[in-house]
Amino acid sequence: MAAYLFQRLIQAIFVLLLVSLLIFMGVYAIGDPIELLVSPDSTVEDIERARAALGLDQPIWTQYRIYLVGLLQGDLGDSFVYNQPTIQLILQRLPATVELGLVAFLFALLMGIPLGLVAGYYADKWADHAIMNGSIFAFSLPNFWQGLLFILLFSVWLNWLPAGDRGEVDQFLGVSSSLATADGWRHIFLPAFNLALFNAALIVRLTRSSIQEVMSSEYIRYARAKGISNRRILLRHAFRNIQIPLVTVLGLELGNLLAYGIITETVFDWPGMGQLLINSIRLNDRPVIVGYLLVVVAMFILINVVVDVLYTLLDPRIKISGSKS
Amino acid sequence: MAEPILSVSGLCTEVVSDERVARIVRDVSFDLYPGEILGVVGESGCGKSMMGFALLNLLDPPARVASGSVSYAGQDITKLPHEDLRGIRGNRIAMIFQDPMVSLNPVLTIGEQMMEAVLAHQNVSREEAKARTVEVLEMVGIPKPAERLKAYPHEFSGGMRQRVVIATAFLNQPDIIIADEPTTALDVTIQAQILAEVQKMAAQNGTAVIWISHDMSLLSGLADRVMVMYAGQIVESGSTASIIEQPNHPYTRALMGAIPVPGRKKLEILRGFPPNLLGEFTGCAFAPRCPVARDHCEVERPELRGTELSHARCHYPLQEGARS
Ligand SMILES: Nc1ncnc2c1ncn2[C@@H]1O[C@H](COP(=O)(O)OP(=O)(O)O)[C@@H](O)[C@H]1O
Ligand SMILES: [Mg+2]
Numbered sequence: 001m002a003a004y005l006f007q008r009l010i011q012a013i014f015v016l017l018l019v020s021l022l023i024f025m026g027v028y029a030i031g032d033p034i035e036l037l038v039s040p041d042s043t044v045e046d047i048e049r050a051r052a053a054l055g056l057d058q059p060i061w062t063q064y065r066i067y068l069v070g071l072l073q074g075d076l077g078d079s080f081v082y083n084q085p086t087i088q089l090i091l092q093r094l095p096a097t098v099e100l101g102l103v104a105f106l107f108a109l110l111m112g113i114p115l116g117l118v119a120g121y122y123a124d125k126w127a128d129h130a131i132m133n134g135s136i137f138a139f140s141l142p143n144f145w146q147g148l149l150f151i152l153l154f155s156v157w158l159n160w161l162p163a164g165d166r167g168e169v170d171q172f173l174g175v176s177s178s179l180a181t182a183d184g185w186r187h188i189f190l191p192a193f194n195l196a197l198f199n200a201a202l203i204v205r206l207t208r209s210s211i212q213e214v215m216s217s218e219y220i221r222y223a224r225a226k227g228i229s230n231r232r233i234l235l236r237h238a239f240r241n242i243q244i245p246l247v248t249v250l251g252l253e254l255g256n257l258l259a260y261g262i263i264t265e266t267v268f269d270w271p272g273m274g275q276l277l278i279n280s281i282r283l284n285d286r287p288v289i290v291g292y293l294l295v296v297v298a299m300f301i302l303i304n305v306v307v308d309v310l311y312t313l314l315d316p317r318i319k320i321s322g323s324k325s
Numbered sequence: 326m327a328e329p330i331l332s333v334s335g336l337c338t339e340v341v342s343d344e345r346v347a348r349i350v351r352d353v354s355f356d357l358y359p360g361e362i363l364g365v366v367g368e369s370g371c372g373k374s375m376m377g378f379a380l381l382n383l384l385d386p387p388a389r390v391a392s393g394s395v396s397y398a399g400q401d402i403t404k405l406p407h408e409d410l411r412g413i414r415g416n417r418i419a420m421i422f423q424d425p426m427v428s429l430n431p432v433l434t435i436g437e438q439m440m441e442a443v444l445a446h447q448n449v450s451r452e453e454a455k456a457r458t459v460e461v462l463e464m465v466g467i468p469k470p471a472e473r474l475k476a477y478p479h480e481f482s483g484g485m486r487q488r489v490v491i492a493t494a495f496l497n498q499p500d501i502i503i504a505d506e507p508t509t510a511l512d513v514t515i516q517a518q519i520l521a522e523v524q525k526m527a528a529q530n531g532t533a534v535i536w537i538s539h540d541m542s543l544l545s546g547l548a549d550r551v552m553v554m555y556a557g558q559i560v561e562s563g564s565t566a567s568i569i570e571q572p573n574h575p576y577t578r579a580l581m582g583a584i585p586v587p588g589r590k591k592l593e594i595l596r597g598f599p600p601n602l603l604g605e606f607t608g609c610a611f612a613p614r615c616p617v618a619r620d621h622c623e624v625e626r627p628e629l630r631g632t633e634l635s636h637a638r639c640h641y642p643l644q645e646g647a648r649s
Contacts, residue, residue: 216385217427218422218424218427218428219427219428219429219430219431221378221383221385221422221428222422222428222429222490223430223438224383224414225381225383225414225415225419225420225422226414226415226419226441226442226445226493227411227412227413227414227415227416227442227445227446228411228415228441228442228445229411229445230407232441232445236433237430237433240430240432240433241430241431241432314432315431315432316431316432316477316479316480317431317477317479
């Protein structure tokens with residue numbers, strides 16, 4: 001296990017280096033950010049001075065080398081726009097995004113798995129049809145439109161929940177988070193629910209089809225022959241077997257929820273990384289774009305490692321070894 | 326004679342697919358008595374396994390029991406509500422599945438899968454369930470059973486898994502054990518040990534056993550009575566001795582071609598395969614492969630003839646006395 005984790009760490013460093021290079025080149029190709037950064041009435045000299053100050057007058061390889069040297073020391077550079085260290089900008093907004101993603105993930109799990117189990121167990125009965133038809137709505141209606149609808153319904157008409165922003169924050173597990181206050185929970189409920197719906201529908205479908213497949217296997221028939229209760233057959237024998245495909249997809253979903261909640265963050269005016277990213281792209285704030293994407297890639301790598309470790313816990317036939325893959 | 330513990334009457338199963346109906350088990354009737362070991366023999370694809378499943382009402386759509394009854398303790402198993410059925414399965418009637426490689430759940434430990442069968446039916450503590458589990462694993466010759474409870478199926482060989490499945494059937498001391506080709510993956514010593522164990526249970530506890538096999542020589546040393554199955558039908562039934570010494574049905578004799586008997590010349594090997602069960606037969610299902618068939622056999626369906634305990638479904642039985 002330790003050998004495996006060490007190997008994954010080395011891999012991760014390589015992946016991050018490669019990604020940093022690709023993104024750096026890509027962002028460079030978008031164009032020179034300087035025109036967006038200086039005021040329109042600046043003189044040519046002003047512009048040249050600003051360019052030199054940001055290091056943009058150097059050839060790209062030199063720029064990348066300087067960036068890389070900083071990166072290896074944990075420095076993501078300063079934002080062109082905010083004149084602050086990028087890492088600081090990201091860390092300010094990371095907790096809001098992560099808490100929204102995690103709560104949405106929790107909602108998706110709590111809705112998706114039980115409904116999927118019911119739909120799969122009662123395949124082609126009315127409960128299944130009801131759940132599957134419901135999931136089509138969650139799937140096919142655009143996410144932002146669902147979000148607006150929720151705001152209209154729960155905030156404007158019913159006035160049950162606030163429509164935007166983050167609410168009160170307090171210390172929670174060492175970071176400032178809305179999960180520490182009741183007001184925070186009231187604020188996070190709608191955006192998290194909105195973000196969760198699509199993923200819940202995906203989980204429902206995956207759970208349903210996996211359960212259907214497992215329920216027709218011989219060991220389920222054998223469990224029935226032993227006189228085991230239906231409840232135990234579903235929740236122990238069948239569910240235990242679908243956890244492996246579920247974890248694979250759940251890992252991907254968690255990554256997506258953490259990295260790409262941008263639309264929901266915009267609809268609900270949530271002060272997370274999404275807004276930061278959109279602003280940075282608009283102003284071509286290179287260090288922030290590259291830094292943000294590196295953080296996202298690192299999160300995905302971390303989730304993948306967690307998924308791999310979970311596999312070994314869930315499937316006794318899988319053993320992790322340092323030499324594999 | 327005592328009352329039968331299980332009474333099967335006119336049992337038919339079918340598999341419906343795309344408007345077509347395959348009739349797999351066709352009008353099977355028999356009585357099973359306490360302490361009796363009843364062998365069911367026939368080639369692969371004759372519907373033996375499906376009959377076994379039907380006895381416990383374990384068929385999944387598109388397969389189903391089409392007609393007939395299975396009476397156990399005054400109840401018809403094919404019509405029992407689910408909770409009553411559950412109370413019988415694995416408890417009063419246990420089944421040993423044919424393929425041990427796929428019948429155990431790959432992600433649960435052996436111990437859990439066995440203990441749950443005790444806990445589902447008996448109001449005992451986990452410790453007692455565990456003790457019973459260890460006890461039956463010893464009966465089937467698994468070394469150091471207490472240490473193996475935490476193992477997963479993939480850590481066991483095929484033969485070991487088969488023994489686990491056999492031991493599981495012993496757990497609740499059932500009235501009836503339905504064993505579907507349970508010893509095919511076992512070596513001879515273990516097989517002998519398990520057969521002895523089963524015979525002991527039948528004799529001491531009055532457990533009745535339905536032992537499904539394609540191997541007549543195995544049944545000859547084990548069963549009290551043998552039913553021969555062909556194309557979903559019982560084609561011959563009788564005491565093991567009479568079936569072996571004086572088979573009436575040509576199919577029975579052909580099956581015994583595989584048994585080496587000193588002083589008897591080797592009988593002809595059975596050619597061809599059992600018929601497709603999608604269609605109906607105009608005459609005898611075995612006629613196309615039968616060495617003694619006559620024109621008449623192709624046209625008229627033979628009925629079962631003989632006593633309730635000894636009968637054959639043949640127009641031209643091999644024994645003079647049985648010919649009508
Ligand atoms: N669930 C099922 N669906 C469709 N056909 C089946 C099913 N189970 C068995 N059969 C068919 O029934 C026939 C008898 O099968 P089986 O009972 O397994 O025979 P045996 O145990 O004697 O080898 C085979 O032709 C098989 O294809
Ligand atoms: Mg079979």
